[in-house]
Amino acid sequence: MSQRDRRLSRRAFLGVAGGAAVLRPRLARGADEQRLVIGMASEPVHLDPMRSNDSASQYAYNLIFDRLVTLDEKLQPAPAAAESWQVSPDGTAYTFRLRRGIRFHDGSPLTAEDVKFSFDRILDPRNASDKRSFISVVKSVEVVDPHTVRMRLEAPYAPFLFQARQHILPKAAVEKAGDGFTRRPVGSGPFRFVEWQVNDRLVLGRHDGYWLARPHLDQVVLKPVPDRAVAASNLLAGDVDVIEGVTAAAFAQLQGRPTVEVLSIPSANYNWLGFAQMGRLAPLSDRRFRQAVYHAVDVESLVKALFPQKELATRAYATMPPHWWAGGDYAAMQRLALPRDPNRARQLFAELQKDGVMPAGAAVHMIVNQGSERQRIGEVVVTSLKAIGVPAELTVMEWGAYLARLRKKEEPLLYLLSTIPQAPDPDASLHWLFYSKGTHGGFLGLPSDTELDRQILAARASTSDRERQALYNTVMRRVMGDVYHVPLFFQNIVIAQSRRVQGLKPSPLWDWNLTTAFTNVRITPRA
Amino acid sequence: VIRFVAGRLLQLVPLLWVVVTLVFVPLRLIPGDPATVLLGVEATEEQRAAFRQRLGLDAPVHVQYLRYLGRLAHGDLGRSISYREEVAVLIGRTLPATLELAAAALGLAMLVAVPLGVLAAVFRGGWLDWLSTLLAVTGAAVPGFWLGVMLILLFSVSLGWLPSTGRAGPPWTADGLRHLVLPAATLALALVASTTRLTRSAMLEVLGDDYVRTARAKGLAERWVLGRHALRNALIPVVTNIGLQAGALLGGALLIETVYGWPGLGRLGVDAMLRRDFPLIQGVVLGAVGAFALVNLAVDCVYAGLDPRIRYDR
16 A cells, blocks of 8 residues: 555545534433423523512522422412411411421521521612512511411402412522522522523522422423524424423424423413403404404304414403312303404494594504414414405514504504413403503503403402302403404413423423422433 | 834724713613513502613613713613613623624634535536535525524434534533524524635636736646635625624524524523613623624734735825
């Protein structure tokens, strides 16, 4: 072999070896490594629970912190940092006895001072916490002894235990870290903060001293993957173990694959078509207009087209799904739904024009924020109106601009929004959505209806479930009968996971239930 | 050369000032401020006002602008509203990832495009020429986002050779390199397309020039004629194109970063925009413009190396 030939073969060898090094099969994780990688739809904004309420942040900080009270599998209040509680006969004082032996990740004990501190900072208006409205009924938080806290309410508030599910932060660590706490949180939950690389990964490690149980997982990695199609591919490639927010397209891609399973659970993620400033501005203030829009749109077909798989969503007839407590007289709500009836819609619009409520030829304006589903719904609504001869315009806006336009309160607009109630209680959605003096009612310009407001307030103050149920049925009949909304659908919580993941079920709220009273997730090593 | 580089760096200052102004003012005018976006629909007017006051967003725009310029003059890019961290720290963490991706894509594109363009010119009308045309048309026509997903499906899902997401470390480590291959290849394709065509046409032009004929006439081997005489001259428009494409590379990196979960400046910028994180948006734009300007400065310096007649310091 000549010198030149030898050189070439050496080069060839290095090339092949280099290529093989790069393209070698994915490195297997350690045989006993318990590392779960979750592909999140977005990046958390804050890890300080007081500062953010977006789903990604909640998913993350719910793993890091304990709550005062939690929910069991049936979504009923259950002990957490508080092992028990007593309610005063008049329903205005709650005394929580704290569990002994809970330690934060820095080793300090969880005490009544920490509970008081955590609630007080949410209640402090200077902190502008968007959770303040959930517990604004709290008048004072008192430390009775190091393991007992008493909260006094301004008035009886039936769903208070649901709203008492606030996270407990270590007072000393928060005061020491200041603004930086949100980037390096210290909690007492099953997983402790390890590192946060912006837009790459949030890494949490096992809290060995977790009071409930030692988590099976050594490490949890929350990885933002904004595009859901890409997330599905990441799951199939084995680079993530679980993904959330599975879309119709991803569902079709993943279903039937042997290595993954798709799990769905109904939630109260309520999506509706609304009428901004319906209490103030014509023609939206006229019930006939809202009925006409409802009659013009084929909601049933719209929902089926958006979500071809029944696991993804179900049509809504009210703001609370039938399977949640006090979902209301759902059969009555279904009867109140208006069927698609273009002739009736045309007739109602003609009446509005004849009565001078709506000038002839005036266009109906609808705004939606970007997002394929919202845009498609907007297009269907506008096309349906045009089909019956009503001029209609759709504007698709970026989220910030969309909110800003709604907040201007200057135009009668059709809009789309959705909400997941913070608690599985009707008050969490009905008070927020329909109480005219509430934040939502205020910025969307609901009619000032004193009777409706009175019923909503009476229902939250009542301690009788039967009475509350009756009041909520009345409220729901009123708002649905008057077409405050066109209810569209409840979007299910859908996750997809590798079959190696064991014990994980989707939660109807923003939780990854990894180590709880009813599960302790583990992952089997790769073959 | 030092005077030239120093002069160009000084020119950056007014450029960055103009950019800052062009970003700062419209940001305050577009609908949706940080209080609206970050506090969401549930916040009261009182909460939003408290939020604005805490961040100094309640001051008139010109006061905010002067305050910002004052801090900027001291090298302070401010603090991110949403991440609660220094903007400089966030950019310091993400810009290297974007530069690494862009540099890898550029290197890969040059490695493929220049030889292919040369061969296409030398064997004009042959199958290599045809292949280069096909690659150029494909590269220009295929959207990077789609290509990214297809490459993931092929190399990660079907073959299991390469990871589909994330950045694992520096590119000189095996794992870092494996994570870099797919995003860099995806980003490189469009650049391969334009560079191949440009190299080919520039080579065709110089191959007909007198000095090439002279080089051949004096008996130089063809590889010396092509490599030292023709290619060196043909590379000048190619290098110019690289400077111009630097912006496109940074812009393209944004999409590619989204597909491959690459933690770069592009994704940070998009998130900042969606959250109306004013200081972070301003910082990201400054970082991107600075990087673009520095790449072009480097390109100008390369000119001098390629063509000794080009001098900047006279």
